[in-house]
Amino acid sequence: MTNRDIVWHEASITKEEYQQKNKHKSSILWLTGLSGSGKSTIANAAARELFEQGYQVIVLDGDNIRHGLNRDLGFSDEDRKENIRRIGEVAKLFVQQGTIVITAFISPFREDRQQVRELVEAGEFNEVYIKCDLDICEQRDPKGLYKKARNGEIPFFTGIDSPYEEPEAPELVLDSGQHDREACKNQLIEFVKQKLS
Incomplete structure (x- = not known):
């Protein structure tokens, strides 16, 4: 079977119909930042509040995705690129269904984003940059990953021996090094209400 044998089937319900029913636009809110910057925490807190307010929302979290869909991928540059490519395709499907997709991935490379x-x-x-200096992320180190990376137990660790390319023109910057989770969550929710309601 070749790609020519595979046909895209148009959905019987359009994105616009979903959006009309949901009373909001669909979108990807791509949270990017270093490990320990607060991406997952902010994403889940915002999703909970948006859900309670009637928004159709889903969180795609980097660690969770690697337990299933992307469990075959490691952390080489090539695997990181494939990780983000797959997530992008999944997020696109949810956008077509009228959903607000909040992703929480380090996604270190600008080109991939x-x-x-x-x-x-x-x-x-x-693009939502969860800005937090490396030293603060390393102090937080909720999973003990920075310590392992510094000890050479985790190769290709972003911020230590693998680069993180900061966004050049993100739609939103949440400075989690200067503001607490609640303040960052509130900023994200306000952004959603202004752009997607």
Whole structure:
């Protein structure tokens, strides 16, 4: 079987119909930042509040995805790129279903984040930089990963021996090094209400 034998089937329910029923636009809120910056915490706190307010929302979390869909991938640059490519495709499917997708991935490379942006229509990808200095992330180290990386137990660890490319023009910056989780969550929710309601 070749790609020519595979046909895209148009959905019987359009994205616009989902959005009309949901009373909000669909979008990817792509949270990116170093390990320990608070991506998952902020994503889940915001999703809970948005859900309680009637929004159709889902969180795609980096660790959770690696337990299933991407469990075959490691942390080489090539595997990281494939990890983000797959997540982008999954997020796109949810956007087509009228959902707000909040992703929480380190996603260290600008090029990969740009490729996800190009999967959806203009305005449907919103890069959210969870800004936090490496030293603060390392002090937090909720999973003990920085300590392991410093001891050479985890190769290719972002911020230690693998680069993190900060966003150049994110739609939103949440400074989790200067503000607590609640303040960052509130900023994200306000952003959603202004852009997607």
